[in-house]
Amino acid sequence: MMGAPVRTSERRDPDVINPWLTGFSCIRCQMELPVGDYPEGCPICLSRGTPASVRPVYGRLPDVVGNPQKRGMARYADWLPYRQWTSLGEGSTSCISAQPLADHMGMAGIFIKNEGQNPSGSHKDRVSGLTVTRACDVGARGIVAASSGNAGASLALYAAAAGLRCSIVATPALQPLHRRAITATGARLITAGDSLERWKTVERMAREGWFPATNYLAPPVGSNAFGVEGLKTLAFELFEDLGAERLDAIFVPTSRGDLLWGLFQGFHQLREAGFIATLPRLFAIEPFPRISRILAGESLDGSYPGSTSLYSIAGSTVTYQAVEAIRRSHGDAVTVVDADVHRDFELLAQYGFYLELSSAATLTGLRTLIEHGAIARESCAVLIATSHGYKDQIVDGAAR
Numbered sequence: 001m002m003g004a005p006v007r008t009s010e011r012r013d014p015d016v017i018n019p020w021l022t023g024f025s026c027i028r029c030q031m032e033l034p035v036g037d038y039p040e041g042c043p044i045c046l047s048r049g050t051p052a053s054v055r056p057v058y059g060r061l062p063d064v065v066g067n068p069q070k071r072g073m074a075r076y077a078d079w080l081p082y083r084q085w086t087s088l089g090e091g092s093t094s095c096i097s098a099q100p101l102a103d104h105m106g107m108a109g110i111f112i113k114n115e116g117q118n119p120s121g122s123h124k125d126r127v128s129g130l131t132v133t134r135a136c137d138v139g140a141r142g143i144v145a146a147s148s149g150n151a152g153a154s155l156a157l158y159a160a161a162a163g164l165r166c167s168i169v170a171t172p173a174l175q176p177l178h179r180r181a182i183t184a185t186g187a188r189l190i191t192a193g194d195s196l197e198r199w200k201t202v203e204r205m206a207r208e209g210w211f212p213a214t215n216y217l218a219p220p221v222g223s224n225a226f227g228v229e230g231l232k233t234l235a236f237e238l239f240e241d242l243g244a245e246r247l248d249a250i251f252v253p254t255s256r257g258d259l260l261w262g263l264f265q266g267f268h269q270l271r272e273a274g275f276i277a278t279l280p281r282l283f284a285i286e287p288f289p290r291i292s293r294i295l296a297g298e299s300l301d302g303s304y305p306g307s308t309s310l311y312s313i314a315g316s317t318v319t320y321q322a323v324e325a326i327r328r329s330h331g332d333a334v335t336v337v338d339a340d341v342h343r344d345f346e347l348l349a350q351y352g353f354y355l356e357l358s359s360a361a362t363l364t365g366l367r368t369l370i371e372h373g374a375i376a377r378e379s380c381a382v383l384i385a386t387s388h389g390y391k392d393q394i395v396d397g398a399a400r
Helices: 043-048 073-081 101-106 126-137 150-162 174-183 195-207 225-242 258-272 289-293 320-327 338-350 357-370
Strands: 021-026 052-056 095-097 109-114 144-148 166-168 188-191 249-253 279-285 332-335 380-385
Touching: 021 095, 052 073, 052 225, 073 195, 073 225, 095 225, 101 357, 109 225, 126 225, 126 332, 144 195, 150 166, 166 174, 166 195, 166 380, 174 188, 195 225, 225 258, 225 380, 249 258, 249 289, 249 357, 258 279, 258 320, 279 289, 279 320, 279 357, 289 332, 332 357, 357 380
Parallel strands: 109 380, 144 166, 166 188, 249 279, 249 380, 279 332
Antiparallel strands: 021 052, 095 109
C-alpha cells in the first residue's frame, strides 16, 4: 500500500498555531512524527498493514480548563492545535438533566448533551472548523470528504465560510435534506456506488491536491487529526457542566470512532493535567456487531456489514482508535436493535428530547446495560445527542 505524500508546514503565526504543539505520535506504536498532515495515519503501522491514527502532542497542557473570557469552543483554544480557526459559533451546547427520564429508567441521573445546537446541527462542527483551517493553512486546492450526511453538511458550511472549494462524496442513500444542505453552500456533491467506492474517490482527489478531511483507507483510520482534536472540547464542557463526580458512563453513537476518540483524548488530558482522577467509562453504541466482535477477538481489518436505519452510525469497518478508546476507558461496545431504538426515540421525545435516531440509540444502549447489570443504578449516565430529530427523513410515518 503506497502512502500519500505528507505535507508539513512551519508554525508561521503563533497567534494561530498553538506554540505548544510539538508534533504528532501514533496512537498504536507511539512513533513520534513532526507537525504535518498524515491522512493515512502512522506510516510505520500502515507499512505493517495495521493502519492507526495519529494524535497531536503538546509540550505542556493549560493550567485552566476553559478561558472565562471566551465563549463556545474558543474557551478551549489553548488545548487545541490551532488557537484560531474558521468559526461559526460552535460549542457550548447544553447539557440537560433528564431526571424524570432517569427516574423512569431507575437511574440516579441521566444527562443529555445536545450537539444538535451547533451551527449545522451536529457535533461535526467541532471538527470542521479546525479541518478547514488546516486545509487553508497548507494551501490546499480544496477540501474533500466522504460522508453519509452530517459530516458533509458541516464541512460544506465551514468551507463556504472560509472561501474554500469543497467536494463531498456520498452514496445514493444520502438523504434529500443533507443533499440540499451540502449543495446550497456551493459545494460539489459526488455520488459513488457504495462506501468503499467513496473512499477511492477521496483517495484519488487527495493525490490531486485536495485536502482529505476524512478517511479513505480500508482498513480505515480516523478523520483529519487536526479536526478530531476539536471533539476534545466535548469532554471539557462535560467536565465543566457536571464535575468529575457525575462523569460515570458516557454513551456515544459510533461508526468509525472520531467522537469516541476525541472524548477519550479530552478526558485523558484532563487527567494528565490533574483536573480529574479517573476516566469516565465510554460506551460505543453500534447498530450491528462490529466493535463488539473486535473486542471479542476478531480481526480489526475485517469487514462486518449489517443493515440499519441508523444511517449516521452505519458502516462495516472498525478503526483502531475506537477500540483503543473503549479499552483504555474500561468501557464497552453495545449493539442495539433498530426496532428498540425507534421506541426509545419516541420515549425521549415524550420526555422533551427530540433526537436523531442514531442519538436515541444511546438510551437503548443504556437500557441494555442496565438489564444486564453492567451499569449500576446509582451511577449517572451521559447520552451524547450528536444531532436532532429533524435530521431524519420521515417515510410512511416512521423515521428512516
